[in-house]
Amino acid sequence: xxxxxxxxxxxxxxxxxxxxxxxxxxxxxxxxxxxxxxxxxxxxxxxxxxxxxxxxxxxxxxxxxxxxxxxxxxxxxxxxxxxxxxxxxxxxxxxxxxxxxxxxxxxxxxxxxxxxxxxxxxxxxxxxxxxxxxxxxxxxxxxxxxxxxxxxxxxxxxxxxxxxxxxxxxxxxxxxxxxxxxxxxx
Numbered sequence: 001x002x003x004x005x006x007x008x009x010x011x012x013x014x015x016x017x018x019x020x021x022x023x024x025x026x027x028x029x030x031x032x033x034x035x036x037x038x039x040x041x042x043x044x045x046x047x048x049x050x051x052x053x054x055x056x057x058x059x060x061x062x063x064x065x066x067x068x069x070x071x072x073x074x075x076x077x078x079x080x081x082x083x084x085x086x087x088x089x090x091x092x093x094x095x096x097x098x099x100x101x102x103x104x105x106x107x108x109x110x111x112x113x114x115x116x117x118x119x120x121x122x123x124x125x126x127x128x129x130x131x132x133x134x135x136x137x138x139x140x141x142x143x144x145x146x147x148x149x150x151x152x153x154x155x156x157x158x159x160x161x162x163x164x165x166x167x168x169x170x171x172x173x174x175x176x177x178x179x180x181x182x183x184x185x186x
Contacts, residue, residue, distance in 0.1 A: 047110035132168035
């Protein structure tokens with residue numbers, strides 16, 4: 001069995017480097033990610049969350065029918081949680097010295113998910129489930145990409161992924177309850 005080396009840091013060197021490049025804030029010399037790529041990925045995720053806020057809010061307002069109240073409540077809760085995700089992503093972009101892109105121009109082009117209104121309550125639920133599945137897959141890919149390169153961003157994305165999986169499960173349960181079967185294509 002190989003003998004492990006003790007953890008040793010040159011604290012004097014760390015202190016010296018900490019005084020350099022103060023304009024970079026939290027971004028230090030030992031950041032292992034590619035900042036440009038990180039900022040693009042996070043801004044794309046931000047666009048996705050904004051589209052999700054808009055879609056859930058639209059569905060919250062538009063949902064009608066005898067069985068719509070519980071679904072509306074779920075849409076409203078998800079809209080608020082997606083907004084929280086957007087704010088957290090924007091804060092991380094800012095920490096890394098970037099500028100969060102809230103510009104509505106080109107929003108759908110930057111977003112992984114789509115804005116689909118749906119013709120009825122079941123369509124709305126289905127479209128939200130599709131969007132959540134897209135979010136789950138893209139966040140998993142991003143988490144794998146960041147791995148050890150940027151553990152702070154990875155943990156943020158893992159936390160958001162956990163909520164997106166919960167949202168997908170909620171939408172699946174609603175779809176089954178309102179459609180009677182767990183099918184996406186019908």
